[in-house]
Amino acid sequence: MLLKLSIKNFVIIEDLEIGFGQGLNILTGETGAGKSILIDALSAVMGERMTTDMIRTGFEKASLEGVFDISNLPEVRRILDDSGIDVDNDTLVLRRELYSSGKGRSFANSVQIPISKMKEISDYLVDIHGQNEHQNIARTSRHREMLDGFGGHQPDVERIRAIHERLADIKNRLASFEIDEREKARRIEYNTFAIREIESAKLAPGEEDELRTESGILANAEKLFREINSAVGLLQGEGGALQRMKKAEQGLARVSEYDPEISGILDSIKESLYSLEDAAGFLKNYERRINYSPERVNQVEERLSLISSLKKKYGDGIQEILAYAEKAGRELEAISSGDEQKEKLNEDFRKTVAEAKKYALELSEKRKNAAKKLEDLVMKELGDLGMGGTVFKVSITRETSPDGEIESDSRKYILYPHGIDKIEFLLSANKGEELRQLSRVASGGEMSRIMLAIKNVIMARDIVESLIFDEVDAGIGGKVAEIVGRKLKSLSKNRQVLVITHLPQIAAMSDNHYSVRKGRIGERITTAVQKLNDREKVREVARMLAGEKITDLSVRHAEEMIQLAGKN
Numbered sequence: 220m221l222l223k224l225s226i227k228n229f230v231i232i233e234d235l236e237i238g239f240g241q242g243l244n245i246l247t248g249e250t251g252a253g254k255s256i257l258i259d260a261l262s263a264v265m266g267e268r269m270t271t272d273m274i275r276t277g278f279e280k281a282s283l284e285g286v287f288d289i290s291n292l293p294e295v296r297r298i299l300d301d302s303g304i305d306v307d308n309d310t311l312v313l314r315r316e317l318y319s320s321g322k323g324r325s326f327a328n329s330v331q332i333p334i335s336k337m338k339e340i341s342d343y344l345v346d347i348h349g350q351n352e353h354q355n356i357a358r359t360s361r362h363r364e365m366l367d368g369f370g371g372h373q374p375d376v377e378r379i380r381a382i383h384e385r386l387a388d389i390k391n392r393l394a395s396f397e398i399d400e401r402e403k404a405r406r407i408e409y410n411t412f413a414i415r416e417i418e419s420a421k422l423a424p425g426e427e428d429e430l431r432t433e434s435g436i437l438a439n440a441e442k443l444f445r446e447i448n449s450a451v452g453l454l455q456g457e458g459g460a461l462q463r464m465k466k467a468e469q470g471l472a473r474v475s476e477y478d479p480e481i482s483g484i485l486d487s488i489k490e491s492l493y494s495l496e497d498a499a500g501f502l503k504n505y506e507r508r509i510n511y512s513p514e515r516v517n518q519v520e521e522r523l524s525l526i527s528s529l530k531k532k533y534g535d536g537i538q539e540i541l542a543y544a545e546k547a548g549r550e551l552e553a554i555s556s557g558d559e560q561k562e563k564l565n566e567d568f569r570k571t572v573a574e575a576k577k578y579a580l581e582l583s584e585k586r587k588n589a590a591k592k593l594e595d596l597v598m599k600e601l602g603d604l605g606m607g608g609t610v611f612k613v614s615i616t617r618e619t620s621p622d623g624e625i626e627s628d629s630r631k632y633i634l635y636p637h638g639i640d641k642i643e644f645l646l647s648a649n650k651g652e653e654l655r656q657l658s659r660v661a662s663g664g665e666m667s668r669i670m671l672a673i674k675n676v677i678m679a680r681d682i683v684e685s686l687i688f689d690e691v692d693a694g695i696g697g698k699v700a701e702i703v704g705r706k707l708k709s710l711s712k713n714r715q716v717l718v719i720t721h722l723p724q725i726a727a728m729s730d731n732h733y734s735v736r737k738g739r740i741g742e743r744i745t746t747a748v749q750k751l752n753d754r755e756k757v758r759e760v761a762r763m764l765a766g767e768k769i770t771d772l773s774v775r776h777a778e779e780m781i782q783l784a785g786k787n
Contacts (some may be wrong), residue, residue: 220239220241220287220288220684220685220715221239221261221285221286221287221344221345221685221715221717222238222239222286222287222288222310223236223237223238223239223284223285223286224236224237224239224257224260224261224264224283224284224285224286225237225282225283225284225285225286226257226260226282226283227281227282227283228274228275228278228280228281228282229256229259229260229263229273229274229275229281229282229283230253230256230259230273230275231253231256231275231737231744231745231746232253232256232260232275232745232746233275233740233743233745235745235746235747235748237257237733237748237750238750239715239717239731240715240730240731241711241715241730242711242712242715242716242730242731243707243708243711243716243718243728243729243730243731244715244716244717244718244729244730244731244732244733245718245720245725245726245728245729245731245732245733246717246718246719246720246733246734246735246748247719247720247721247726247732247733247734247735247759247763248734248735248736249736249737250721251737252735252736252737252746253735253737253746254689254719254735255689255719256746257719257735257746257748258347258687258689258719259273260283261283261285261345261347261687262347263283263315263317264283264284264285264313264314264315264341265285265313265337265338265341265344265345265347266315266325266334266335266337266338266341269281269315269317269323271317271319271321273317274317274318274319278319279318279319280316280317280318280319281316281317282314282315282316283314283315283316284312284313284314284315285312285313285314286310286311286312287310287311287312287313287344287685288309288310289306289309289310289311289344290309291684292343292344292684294343295311295340295343295344298336298339298340298343299311299327299328299340302327302330302332302336303330304327304328304330304332305328306328307328311327311328311340311344312326312327312328312329313325313326313327313337313340313341314326314329315337325337327340342683343683344683344684344685345683345685345686345687346670346683346685346686346687347687347689348666348670348671348686348687348688348689356644356657356666356669356670356673357657357666359642359643359644359656362613362642362643362644363637363640363641363642365644365673365677366586366589366590366593366613366642367586367589367637368677369589369592369593369676369677370585370586370588370589370592370593372582372585372586372589375578375581375582375585375638376582376637376638378578379575379578379579379582379634379636379637379638380636380637382571382574382575382578383575383634383635383636384636385571386568386571386572386575386624386634389564389567389568389571390568392564393561393564393565393568395550395553396553396560396561396564403554406550406554407551407554407555410547410548410550410551411551413532413533413543413544413547414544414547414548414551416529417529417533417540417541417543417544418544420525420526420529422526422529422537422540422541423537424537424538424541425537426522426526426537427523427526427536427537430519430522430523430526431523433519434516434519434520434523437515437516437519447502447505450502451499451502451503454495454498454499454502455499455503460495461492461495461496461499464488464491464492464495465492467488468485468488468489468492471484471485471488472485572624572625575624575625575634576624576625576626576627579625579634579638579639580625580627580639582638582640583615583617583638583639583640586615586638586640586642587615590613590615590642591613593613593673593676593677594611594612594613596676597611597669597672597673597676598610598611600671600672600673600675600676600706601668601669601672603699603702603706604668604671604672604695604699604702604703604706605668605695605699605702605703606668606669606672608648608649608650609646609647609648609649609669610646610647610649610650610652610654611644611645611646611669611672612644612645612646612647612654613642613643613644613645614642614643614644614645614654615640615641615642616640616641616643617630617632617633617639617640617641618632618633618639618641619631619632619633620632620633625639643656644657644673645657646669657669668695668703670686670688671688671703671706671707671710674686674710674714675706675709675710683714684714684715685714685715685716685717686710686714686715686716686717687716687717687718688707688716688717688718688719689719692720692721692722692725695722696722697724700722700724700725701724703722703724703725704722704724704725704727704728704784705728707725707728708728708784711730721763722763723760723763723764723777723780724780726759726760726763727760727777727780727781727783727784728784729756731750732750732751732755732756732759733748733749733750733751734748734749734751734755734759735747735748736749756781757774757777757778757781758774758777760777760780760781761773761774761776761777764776764777764780
């Protein structure tokens with residue numbers, strides 16, 4: 220859910236922050252007040268294109284920020300986790316910056332991300348519908364997801380996705396057998412040499428770090444011996460620290476019985492004495508172990524050189540080198556027992572294809588049934604929304620290919636991770652006209668109403684929590700406007716819905732009402748947004764009914780309209 224939108228130096232807006240709530244959020248205002256700028260700003264936060272002419276004149280940078288509650292969006296959390304982005308208190312902050320130089324930056328919770336990642340995240344956050352919109356309804360790639368969401372096909376899709384992955388793995392493994400005999404001999408020779416070279420080195424995990432430590436000790440053996448010998452002398456030698464401390468201990472022991480405070484100090488001296496004796500003992504033993512040997516120096520350096528040579532060939536460390544040997548061994552085994560394994564893989568492939576065919580055809584039938592139900596329900600909704608002559612169709616096709624995995628009806632079809640079906644929503648503005656892609660048929664207002672119809676049908680399963688409708692009321696009025704308002708109100712019971720409207724019938728339905736107007740900061744025009752209280756809402760609806768000259772009659776009419784809306 221969109222909690223807050225902050226805009227700085229964007230088009231004519233200098234500094235604006237708007238907090239949004241649950242339910243139906245209505246934005247109203249005179250034409251040209253800047254309502255569409257708010258949609259453009261949110262679209263930019265969603266990753267849509269920004270240009271330098273969007274930066275407010277006289278400023279070097281435009282900054283846009285959206286704050287979202289993602290507590291009910293595990294898909295977004297997965298994307299953020301995979302990207303190493305932390306989330307605190309189920310809150311996500313998306314920020315977009317554009318500089319007059321043309322450079323821009325995008326952030327998710329203060330972590331810089333590419334625009335592609337911002338778009339991936341935003342697909343689960345907000346759907347914006349209207350003119351110049353960021354809209355999923357126009358994306359053919361989302362139509363399949365909408366239909367499957369409506370039909371409850373997710374378990375079927377996930378099963379086919381898993382089968383598709385198994386098939387891809389089997390194909391890759393089979394491809395490793397498709398090499399000529401010369402290449403096979405070359406791979407056997409190379410892998411055999413690599414395994415022999417790595418095994419003969421007898422590498423041990425952690426060995427390189429130990430050798431480097433030893434090399435450092437050997438290189439500084441003389442200095443180590445000198446300093447440690449000096450330290451031992453200072454601790455244990457004639458007149459050294461230990462001898463002096465023992466004398467101090469003995470002297471204090473003779474008088475400690477006279478004053479308890481001296482006993483406490485005596486205990487501290489004894490503890491220090493024991494620690495120094497331990498330290499002296501350790502240094503004495505270490506001193507005896509220091510043994511500079513040119514032969515050992517050569518052995519260590521030769522060993523490090525060998526490891527360095529193997530790293531250049533087989534990996535960045537000993538673990539990677541050993542892993543390479545294991546991989547080479549597996550490849551040798553695969554080549555050596557190729558025919559047997561290949562036959563087994565071919566059998567696995569045949570079985571997996573049969574499994575894929577069974578479930579893909581079952582899912583295809585489920586989609587056909589769901590498509591018919593979706594068509595009927597959406598057509599009914601469109602009729603209520605003043606688009607009674609519109610025909611809505613769910614097209615389900617399959618792509619044939621000589622290499623297709625799924626054979627049915629004497630044809631071979633390509634298997635995708637989601638099945639064998641290509642799904643697209645088609646529309647005819649009037650009965651008898653050719654069905655076409657939504658984006659080629661519908662205007663901005665019609666597209667918003669189509670989306671409203673679809674959302675009303677499938678909203679219970681849709682994961683996007685915030686819907687924004689711009690120009691949803693284009694070309695409608697009267698009874699249809701009231702129906703659109705009721706449908707938006709119904710949709711907002713389970714989702715946050717933001718609507719820009721010029722119709723009082725829709726505005727009266729609001730849970731949160733915002734007035735968008737132009738104002739002045741100094742000599743410059745800017746857009747301001749005010750959240751209205753109940754009394755102010757009545758005045759705004761009255762203005763929408765009567766124009767700038769608000770009468771007592773228009774106020775009473777507005778009050779009645781709002782009261783009736785509250786009963787729906």
